Amino acid sequence: MAKVKLIPLSLFILITGVAVQQLYLKKEKTAVTQPTVAGIHLEHNSDLDEVFSETSPTGAEAIIQYKRIFHGKDDLAYRNYLANQYILAVRELNSHREYFLSINDYKSGQPHWLDNDYVFFSGGCGSSCSTLYLVNTKTKQVYQAVFSTLVLVQNTFQTTFADWFGKQHAFSGYVKHQRSAFIDGKAHLILEVWDDNTFVKEKKFRFTGTSLEEVDS
Amino acid sequence: MDFIFDDRNKRQIFDHEELHFTSFSAFHLITIAARTKDKRQISPDALHHESLTVEIDGKHYASSFQGNKLHNNLQTISIVTFLRGKDHMVRLVAGAKQKTATLEGLGVSVIDLAQTLTLTPHAQADDGNGRPWLTFILDTLSLVSFTSTITYSRRKRDSDDVKIIIDSTLQKNLFKTIKFLFWRLAGSLLPLKTSTKTETETFTVNLPKKIHTIAFETDRTPTFESIVFDFGTKPEPPIHSPTVDNPAWTGDFADDSQEILLARLIFGEAEDQSKETKMWIAGSILNRAKAQAWPNTIWEVILQPGQYDPFKPEDPNFPKITDPLNNTSEKRKESWYESYQVARDIISGTIANPTEATHFHGRGVSIEWFLENVVPNGKFIRQIDDTFFYLSPN
Numbered sequence: 107m108a109k110v111k112l113i114p115l116s117l118f119i120l121i122t123g124v125a126v127q128q129l130y131l132k133k134e135k136t137a138v139t140q141p142t143v144a145g146i147h148l149e150h151n152s153d154l155d156e157v158f159s160e161t162s163p164t165g166a167e168a169i170i171q172y173k174r175i176f177h178g179k180d181d182l183a184y185r186n187y188l189a190n191q192y193i194l195a196v197r198e199l200n201s202h203r204e205y206f207l208s209i210n211d212y213k214s215g216q217p218h219w220l221d222n223d224y225v226f227f228s229g230g231c232g233s234s235c236s237t238l239y240l241v242n243t244k245t246k247q248v249y250q251a252v253f254s255t256l257v258l259v260q261n262t263f264q265t266t267f268a269d270w271f272g273k274q275h276a277f278s279g280y281v282k283h284q285r286s287a288f289i290d291g292k293a294h295l296i297l298e299v300w301d302d303n304t305f306v307k308e309k310k311f312r313f314t315g316t317s318l319e320e321v322d323s
Numbered sequence: 324m325d326f327i328f329d330d331r332n333k334r335q336i337f338d339h340e341e342l343h344f345t346s347f348s349a350f351h352l353i354t355i356a357a358r359t360k361d362k363r364q365i366s367p368d369a370l371h372h373e374s375l376t377v378e379i380d381g382k383h384y385a386s387s388f389q390g391n392k393l394h395n396n397l398q399t400i401s402i403v404t405f406l407r408g409k410d411h412m413v414r415l416v417a418g419a420k421q422k423t424a425t426l427e428g429l430g431v432s433v434i435d436l437a438q439t440l441t442l443t444p445h446a447q448a449d450d451g452n453g454r455p456w457l458t459f460i461l462d463t464l465s466l467v468s469f470t471s472t473i474t475y476s477r478r479k480r481d482s483d484d485v486k487i488i489i490d491s492t493l494q495k496n497l498f499k500t501i502k503f504l505f506w507r508l509a510g511s512l513l514p515l516k517t518s519t520k521t522e523t524e525t526f527t528v529n530l531p532k533k534i535h536t537i538a539f540e541t542d543r544t545p546t547f548e549s550i551v552f553d554f555g556t557k558p559e560p561p562i563h564s565p566t567v568d569n570p571a572w573t574g575d576f577a578d579d580s581q582e583i584l585l586a587r588l589i590f591g592e593a594e595d596q597s598k599e600t601k602m603w604i605a606g607s608i609l610n611r612a613k614a615q616a617w618p619n620t621i622w623e624v625i626l627q628p629g630q631y632d633p634f635k636p637e638d639p640n641f642p643k644i645t646d647p648l649n650n651t652s653e654k655r656k657e658s659w660y661e662s663y664q665v666a667r668d669i670i671s672g673t674i675a676n677p678t679e680a681t682h683f684h685g686r687g688v689s690i691e692w693f694l695e696n697v698v699p700n701g702k703f704i705r706q707i708d709d710t711f712f713y714l715s716p717n
Contacts, residue, residue: 176652184654188595212594213632213685215639228638232592232684232710233607234697236632252688254697255629257617263629266696280629283637300628 153177154193158216161199163288167243168197169217169225170204188212194225196243208241208248217241220286220313221293228284238284240270255280261302269311269318279306286313294321325581327620328431336375336424339416345409347577347584347622348562350436353379353413354401356427359390365421375424378414380406386458386536388424396451397427403440403552404462405561409577433620435580440552447546453484456541459550465532467555470525475510475545477518482510483545488538489528508545521548567663572645576634581621585666586659588625591633591644592683594658596708599677601665603712606676607683609669614681616716621670680704680712 158171172193178184192214194207213230220226223244229237231252240249249270256264267275282305283298289310295318297309311318328344359373372390376383377400388398413431417424434440448456475483485508487494494507503509513520539547565571565583576584585608589601596604611617611624618624625631633640647659668674682698686709693713694703701715 176654179654181654184652185595213638213640215637228632229687230592230632230640230685231688232693233682234630235684235688235693236629237687250687252692252696253629254693256697257627257630261627265629268692268696282628282635302628 157192159197160216160218162219162222163293164222166199166222168199169207169219169243170195170197171217194227194241205243207243207246210239214239218286220295221315224293224313224315226284226286226295236281238270253281263301265299267297271317273318275309275311275318275320277309289321325433325620326430327433328429330426330430331428333425333427336415336417336426338422339414340426342413342415342429344411344413344431345623346406346411346431346433346620347409347579347581348407348560348564348575349405349433349580350403350558350560351406352401352403352430352432352434352442354399354428354430355413355415356397356399356429357388357415358395358397358425358427359388359393360395361390361393362421364390364395365423369421371418371421373421373424374418375426376416377402378416379404380411381414382462384460384462386460386538389455390418390421390424392454394451394454395425396449396454396456398455398458399444399446400458400460401442402460402462403434403436403464404460407562407578408575436554436558438554438557440554441549442551443549444547445549448483448541448544450544451542452481453486453540453542455538456485457539457547459537459552461535461537461552463532463534463561464558465554466528466530466535466552468525468527468529468553469537470523470551470553471539472521472523472548472550473508473539473545474519474521474548475508475513476520477510477513477515478543481543482513484509484511484542485545486540487526488536488540489526490530490535494526506542510543510545567660567667568648570647570659570663571649576626577622579622582663582667582670584625585621585670586663587644587647588631588633589662589665590647590659591638591640592631592685593662593710594643594655596710598661598665600707600710601662602669602674603678603680603707604683604710605665605669606678607680607712609676610679610681614716617681678704678712679714681715682713683710685709685711 153175154172156170157173159168161168174191176187189211190209191212192210194217195204196207197204215228217225217227224240224242226238226240229239231237234255236253238251251270252268254266258264263280265277265280279299279301281297282300285296287294287296293313295311295313299306299309310321312321327346355377357375359375361372362369374390375388386400473485484506486505487507493505495504496507508522565579570583585605589604593601593604608621608624612619612621632638633644669676684693690703698713698715701713704712704714
């Protein structure tokens with residue numbers, strides 16, 4: 107009798123176990139193949155083009171830039187599209203998991219690593235200014251830096267760099283390009299400074315996560 | 324016509340002088356005014372007359388200033404030619420033996436060449452005997468006709484006279500006396516009662532596309548009022564210039580017309596903004612070109628380093644502004660055409676510049692920050708859509 111009673115119980119446990127396992131597996135599968143935030147669902151991946159990727163300094167992750175594909179017809183849809191044209195995600199290269207990082211407008215540039223936990227990219231500003239965004243890939247905190255370039259006299263320039271941590275750096279010339287590099291094992295932001303059509307120098311800033319410290323250029 | 328270079332510093336040229344200017348690929352009018360002396364005017368011992376020849380971007384022009392003909396009177400040579408690229412040079416070369424000449428001035432303008440070109444020098448000749456006066460060189464252009472308007476007078480002893488020479492062929496006047504056969508206009512033939520006359524005459528020449536020289540020589544002091552060249556059709560530039568329907572970049576923004584370049588800027592900065600915002604952005608460029616703190620041309624203002632991100636090659640908008648119609652959506656096409664329309668109309672004056680703004684920015688920068696860091700002596704004007712506009716004197 108006891109055996110008879112045990113069979114349904116065993117069946118129940120078995121079925122429940124399988125169901126829970128399936129649910130877990132489904133969840134696991136979802137976590138692997140589906141981004142964590144609405145906007146990058148990979149089942150809608152046909153709406154996204156991967157336009158850029160860069161591997162982190164450790165090689166463990168890659169920053170991915172997706173471009174959304176425009177399907178709308180009216181002006182509002184187009185404006186929304188331009189305001190949300192690029193999506194940044196971090197891909198774990200071992201697990202292929204992807205984590206949403208930010209949605210950016212059409213003026214946003216390609217992302218580059220600065221140390222292992224931060225990426226930076228340019229953004230639109232307007233006349234005489236440029237923005238440079240920094241995003242902590244773990245906390246998703248966004249920092250904004252701005253370059254303002256004044257024309258002093260004909261083809262002579264003065265730039266103020268208001269960095270991500272509230273410090274202002276002033277120097278002659280204008281910033282034509284920025285990049286990152288490891289110098290003596292430490293992450294640096296490097297600004298390529300020009301005056302008119304002449305390269306002047308590279309300004310190097312050691313990045314600590316809480317400050318940019320200018321080092322001898 | 325945009326005046327882009329003006330040198331009125333009268334000076335003597337020794338051996339040669341090079342004058343550099345920046346521009347963009349377009350038809351240009353280059354005008355050189357100079358004097359050259361004959362050897363007796365230099366000194367009793369001088370063996371050679373002064374002379375001065377002109378080269379533009381390495382191209383030598385046959386018309387020159389010859390002291391034995393000018394006798395230190397003022398001659399002006401105006402050259403209409405297409406110059407490609409950004410950097411240009413006018414080289415003035417004095418004679419190999421008598422290495423001096425006097426430069427009175429040199430001006431360069433960019434011209435949007437239409438079917439006709441009207442020049443209005445309103446220039447009165449120095450008082451002197453027969454010599455070259457004004458020379459117009461049309462470089463690699465066809466010419467259907469030209470119409471000159473000259474005021475000349477009957478004077479005591481010696482009156483104003485004008486010769487007209489087209490590609491070395493003197494335009495004789497068979498209806499006048501043998502004495503004045505070679506003078507197209509002869510002041511001595513004017514009636515005593517109306518001793519001054521402004522005469523307009525059209526010469527139909529139908530010249531093919533090559534270098535043509537229309538030279539005016541004078542005696543005494545007539546006034547050259549104007550000349551109108553009729554090319555038959557709008558002269559085509561000798562290179563592919565991007566157009567609104569085919570705006571692909573040639574690799575050099577200097578090949579863009581001002582309208583196309585301004586349209587690229589508007590499109591890059593305000594693709595998703597309203598037409599009003601586009602007009603204000605266009606207006607801010609024109610305001611910079613007019614203000615002293617910035618360069619004088621739309622082309623230079625837009626391409627000045629550090630000023631407008633879309634023109635940086637690494638900027639995400641750079642591929643878009645350099646090829647606006649490549650593989651794009653209907654909405655983007657509409658925005659490109661609207662950008663061009665705004666650029667064209669505001670440059671032509673069809674629509675008035677709606678603003679005094681010289682700066683703008685989008686969202687992401689605060690008004691306070693921009694006022695403090697970018698326009699420290701300026702003021703905030705207004706926000707339209709997502710764009711904020713400012714006026715700054717520098």
